[in-house]
Amino acid sequence: MFKTLKNLYFDAKNIVEKDPAATNIFTVVLLYPGFHAILYHRISHFFYKYRLFFFARLLSQTARFFTGIEIHPGAQIGNRLFIDHGMGVVIGETSEIGDNCTIYHQVTLGGTGKDVGKRHPTVKNNVIIGAGSKLLGPIVIENNVKIGANAVVLKDADCNCTVVGIPGKMVQKIADITPINEE
DSSP states (O other): HHHHHHHHHHHHHHHHHHOOOOOHHHHHHHOOOOHHHHHHHHHHHHEEEEEEEEHHHHHHHHHHHHHHHHTTTEEESSOEEEEOOOOOOOOEETTTEEOOOOEOOTTTEEOSSSSSSSSSSSSSOOOOOOTTHHHHHHHHOOTEEEOOOOOEEEEEBOOOOOEEETEEEEEGGHHHHOOOOOO
């Protein structure tokens, strides 16, 4: 119980650090729907793990009604997730989200309808997912990836890259560019 409260404190503190409009933790805890969605999810996920599926879904649908953010109780979410302006965010049942991630509004971590078992994306640590992006299928987004607004990502993304476009394509990493000698 104490660990859960401690993690929620770090979730709120992370929001204050990342959002210039957040003036203090008290404001985040009372007024931020992204924080409320995470709070509801942590409780509904507890019920889901103990196979109390009805209560888990009831709580997640209540959270959706109040926040506009739908997180399936089966989704696995790490620490310090920031859902900014979260209206319209959908996170599917087999999604996995690592630590220190940021998700903007209208993002979907969804399935394609073709897969069985693991159907939704795995998002590793320190990932930023731009507004309106759609990550579909059992893909893996590695550490330190930035996904541009409105990208549709259907394939895995390597560490330390940016993904943009429809369909999403990895942009060349700055570290991979060889400098040109100007002689």
